[in-house]
Amino acid sequence: MSDQFTFTVTNKTELTITELWVSVDDEEWASFNLGDSGIPSGETATIAWAEYTNGSPCEWYISAVFEDGSETESALFNFCKEPALTIG
Template identity: 40%
Template sequence: MNFNVGLYFLAVAFSTAGMITSAKADDYSFTATNTTGSAITKVLVSENKKEWGYFDIGRGINPGKTANLEWDQSTNSESCTQWVKAAYADGSESEPAKFDFCEDGLEINF
């Protein structure tokens, strides 16, 4: 599978009762589904697309599987709007896409 050609993200977001400006671990989570043929080894996030942090996804997300990911307390001062991308077992990365992680029910398909 060619990961350099058009991997896309699809976000399905549901309305929220109130928008706030920082992502908090105890309040924010999302699901990540691997729709590719290669295991996801990292889910990376960035406010500026220059410095990347990552979620602890254990041994990874295998093809066809979904994981629930939660924000760490260290991100409490960060913006809800973040860039996200996946790194794969074959060494490739998806293109970054921007999401609002304060939205309830956020689902991202890689």
């Protein structure tokens, strides 16, 4: 049994999400590896947190970057209460 925590991201935009960034303080950011295909429009991906985040708080800022280089505003998200995120 894995202790790794996961969450899902559903892309409801017209563009592929190529990068997903998270931050505890909205200043220092870390990215998730979304692979070569990213998260295509209309798709849902399951993403695993790195083990070092296991002792972290539930609330993280999150931002997505799209295939055209545009990005979402960072938004505070509680991953303990809502492990399913929809972008778009």
